[in-house]
Amino acid sequence: MKVINCPLNGPRNAQEFICGGEVKLPPAPDTTGRGPDVRQWADYIFLEENLQGVVCEWWCHVASGYWFIAERDTASDTFLRSYTCQEWFGQAAPGDSAQ
Amino acid sequence: MPLGLLKYGFRNKYRGQRYFPAEAPLRPSYDVVIIGGGGHGLACAYYLARDWGITNVAVLEKGWLASGNTARNTTIIRSNYLTPEGALFYEESLELYRSLANELGVNLMYSERGHLTLAHTDAAIRTSRWRAEVNKHLGIDSELIGPDEIARLCPQLDLSDEVRYPILGALYHPPGAIARHDAVAWGYARGAMELGVEIHQQTEVTGIEVRNGRLAGLETNRGTVAAGKVLQAVAGMSSVVARMAGFKLPIRSIPLQACVSEPLKPFLDPIIVSGSLHAYISQSARGELVMGGSTDPYPLYSTRSTLDFTEGLMAHMLELFPFLGKASVMRQWAGIADMTPDFSPVMGLTPVKNYYVDAGWGTWGFKATPVSGKRMAETIATGEVPELLKPFELERFYRLQQVGERGAASVGH
Numbered sequence: 001m002k003v004i005n006c007p008l009n010g011p012r013n014a015q016e017f018i019c020g021g022e023v024k025l026p027p028a029p030d031t032t033g034r035g036p037d038v039r040q041w042a043d044y045i046f047l048e049e050n051l052q053g054v055v056c057e058w059w060c061h062v063a064s065g066y067w068f069i070a071e072r073d074t075a076s077d078t079f080l081r082s083y084t085c086q087e088w089f090g091q092a093a094p095g096d097s098a099q
Numbered sequence: 100m101p102l103g104l105l106k107y108g109f110r111n112k113y114r115g116q117r118y119f120p121a122e123a124p125l126r127p128s129y130d131v132v133i134i135g136g137g138g139h140g141l142a143c144a145y146y147l148a149r150d151w152g153i154t155n156v157a158v159l160e161k162g163w164l165a166s167g168n169t170a171r172n173t174t175i176i177r178s179n180y181l182t183p184e185g186a187l188f189y190e191e192s193l194e195l196y197r198s199l200a201n202e203l204g205v206n207l208m209y210s211e212r213g214h215l216t217l218a219h220t221d222a223a224i225r226t227s228r229w230r231a232e233v234n235k236h237l238g239i240d241s242e243l244i245g246p247d248e249i250a251r252l253c254p255q256l257d258l259s260d261e262v263r264y265p266i267l268g269a270l271y272h273p274p275g276a277i278a279r280h281d282a283v284a285w286g287y288a289r290g291a292m293e294l295g296v297e298i299h300q301q302t303e304v305t306g307i308e309v310r311n312g313r314l315a316g317l318e319t320n321r322g323t324v325a326a327g328k329v330l331q332a333v334a335g336m337s338s339v340v341a342r343m344a345g346f347k348l349p350i351r352s353i354p355l356q357a358c359v360s361e362p363l364k365p366f367l368d369p370i371i372v373s374g375s376l377h378a379y380i381s382q383s384a385r386g387e388l389v390m391g392g393s394t395d396p397y398p399l400y401s402t403r404s405t406l407d408f409t410e411g412l413m414a415h416m417l418e419l420f421p422f423l424g425k426a427s428v429m430r431q432w433a434g435i436a437d438m439t440p441d442f443s444p445v446m447g448l449t450p451v452k453n454y455y456v457d458a459g460w461g462t463w464g465f466k467a468t469p470v471s472g473k474r475m476a477e478t479i480a481t482g483e484v485p486e487l488l489k490p491f492e493l494e495r496f497y498r499l500q501q502v503g504e505r506g507a508a509s510v511g512h
Contacts, residue, residue: 001406001407014396015396015407018396019396019397019398021351038497038499039497042496042497042499043347046349046440046496047347047348047349047496048338048347048348048349048350048351049338049347050338050339050347050348050350050351050352050398051338052336052338052339052352052400055398057397074352074398074399074400074401075400075401076401077399077401077403
């Protein structure tokens with residue numbers, strides 16, 4: 001059984017987690033008034049980097065509903081590091097009084 | 100050894116024959132280069148030569164012939180898909196499969212067993228009825244049957260309601276078949292080589308040169324190769340190769356595991372699938388039970404096997420066939436599946452001119468081998484995407500016209 005390190009709950013069984021996909025930033029909001037750029041959004045929603053190597057992904061510890069970011073190697077199937085969102089994005093999340 | 104047999108063996112009249120013609124040296128330029136020597140790439144090479152007279156073709160394979168997902172699938176052939184686009188596509192493949200052994204002169208051990216998709220919930224019954232009606236409308240032999248009929252077709256199944264998910268009915272598809280996967284690839288390879296196609300094993304594409312949006316050439320571990328047109332047919336590594344050409348695909352590479360039991364006396368005729376239990380099983384000509392389930396829980400390029408998979412699969416398998424508790428698992432393996440968000444393949448044109456893609460084969464690639472080869476050959480030869488493939492173009496994601504194929508294997512309903 002694989003063990004994943006959750007920033008909130010510590011090391012837990014991999015079966016307690018789901019993978020939420022690559023960390024990617026959404027296209028900027030439409031400010032032109034012409035409506036969203038469909039190609040850009042389709043790119044964001046459907047297309048994947050799908051790297052063979054080290055990737056950064058959203059992961060969720062299902063039992064506690066806690067989302068975080070994990071770095072892992074898709075070639076060797078090893079989990080390298082886990083980050084809280086605050087660590088990853090380098091700032092406190094809005095409404096997070098703990099920081 | 101009887102002397103007569105020895106003499107027979109040494110007589111010139113019966114000298115051993117090569118199965119494949121001798122390999123030619125790699126040349127610096129071809130009309131068409133196909134990246135990937137698996138079933139799809141070899142089929143495309145064969146049809147390019149047979150149907151379109153294009154024989155200046157090289158198939159480049161980084162490992163051994165058909166050593167990727169062609170060797171790892173569970174060989175099920177069927178056409179009872181849910182979307183009209185999907186059902187018509189796979190139906191053409193099934194038609195091609197039926198006459199393929201004769202055409203290639205290879206015994207594919209094509210064996211029509213009948214295919215049962217079990218339904219354990221009202222929702223699954225509804226989907227089965229929906230699939231049956233779509234199939235019948237398109238002339239595909241498919242119907243919803245009840246437990247009595249299931250018991251007649253497969254008396255070994257536990258049809259009692261003493262289980263967690265009792266069987267309520269099944270989608271029955273009589274043409275469902277299994278075949279020898281390696282033989283399909285070998286047959287296409289030999290057929291293509293006899294028509295003049297070159298196959299180069301241990302030849303890995305390491306770079307793709309694109310100039311002004313057009314394909315310019317390929318870098319390989321054996322030097323530069325110029326090509327008029329290139330097809331990538333490398334399911335499992337599709338994103339990695341596409342990135343060399345400078346574009347992304349709507350694909351996550353996720354392992355799909357399978358296993359076989361020790362050989363048992365033939366007892367299981369139909370192919371049994373349960374979408375709700377994520378389990379499928381068929382008995383091969385060797386007597387081994389070929390079993391698989393759902394894809395792994397997260398993307399990965401490693402073909403390692405896990406105990407989680409076997410345990411999870413067997414928990415469900417023993418609910419269907421409790422007596423299998425005494426059988427041993429003999430081999431287990433994984434293939435890397437190209438999973439697309441709509442469970443349909445990605446075929447046709449790419450953002451790079453003269454560069455074509457045959458990818459996104461998730462859990463449905465082996466059954467599509469003949470049709471994808473034939474129709475991709477048509478696409479490459481004419482430069483036009485045939486009507487049958489149009490719904491599966493990469494561009495569908497930008498038009499927001501996905502082909503939601505809920506009839507795909509290893510997909511919950």
